[in-house]
Amino acid sequence: MRIAKYFLLLSCFAVPSFAQEVPMEGEEVSQSETEFSVLTGVHYSSGDIDGQDYETKAASIGVAARNGRFSISASIPYVVTTAPEELIVSGGGLLGSSLFASPTSQTTQVEREGIGDLAIQAGYLLPVDAVDAFISTAVKVPTASSRTGLGTGEFDFGVSGELSKRLGSVVPFISAGYTIIGEPEGFDVRNTLSGSAGSQFLVGETSAITLSYSYNQSATDDIGDRQSVGIGFGTNLAPKLRLGVDGSAGLTEDAPDARVGLRLGIGF
Numbered sequence: 001m002r003i004a005k006y007f008l009l010l011s012c013f014a015v016p017s018f019a020q021e022v023p024m025e026g027e028e029v030s031q032s033e034t035e036f037s038v039l040t041g042v043h044y045s046s047g048d049i050d051g052q053d054y055e056t057k058a059a060s061i062g063v064a065a066r067n068g069r070f071s072i073s074a075s076i077p078y079v080v081t082t083a084p085e086e087l088i089v090s091g092g093g094l095l096g097s098s099l100f101a102s103p104t105s106q107t108t109q110v111e112r113e114g115i116g117d118l119a120i121q122a123g124y125l126l127p128v129d130a131v132d133a134f135i136s137t138a139v140k141v142p143t144a145s146s147r148t149g150l151g152t153g154e155f156d157f158g159v160s161g162e163l164s165k166r167l168g169s170v171v172p173f174i175s176a177g178y179t180i181i182g183e184p185e186g187f188d189v190r191n192t193l194s195g196s197a198g199s200q201f202l203v204g205e206t207s208a209i210t211l212s213y214s215y216n217q218s219a220t221d222d223i224g225d226r227q228s229v230g231i232g233f234g235t236n237l238a239p240k241l242r243l244g245v246d247g248s249a250g251l252t253e254d255a256p257d258a259r260v261g262l263r264l265g266i267g268f
Contacts (some may be wrong), residue, residue, distance in 0.1 A: 035070025043261035054083035205238035240267035
């Protein structure tokens, strides 16, 4: 069974995740050698909540390691956002609960910037033959400032699973996740479900295009659930250098209207 050479952690950008990057020809599961990667990326997203606009830019850096079927990664972003005072900025996905909104009539737009929340994820590729089955657990460490509204100041914990199957040059996938939300003071929140489905289309020996649909349940009644469609492209620029670009568009009122991102994985 094969898995991708590099573990590109999309969740570090707090966006709905695509499938694990599919393997290219000749990439087998290594049973003894540990492989390391440095992960970097930038993303931009914008939208509105209850008629109030927000805009977020972030740059992220992280590290990942893989040995055989086990993988682990950690990443942290630097975030710049402009949003109403009452919004706690968070981007969706397994460790990024939907934007919280406190019950207030404040409409003042404020700019905030600083270190975001640290995301740590560990996963295991199950030894099954019929499909590629990947399970993972993740934790959000509250390194972002809750005082300025860059984070909740609480830990979140998540579990997720993904099934995929390579059919020639097409790799359909489906995933689901569950997040235990740490409740910040003054907010009434609930644990959330998330999921995605789509396909990757292999282009040549080192590139792939991903089309996906994602769903993120809201953690509060003040915000609606998020649904979006996305497209991504990944390719090897060199044997140990992989580039990824992606974008998404919201399908529901409280989903981000648009999001674009760029990622780079450097192996060693």
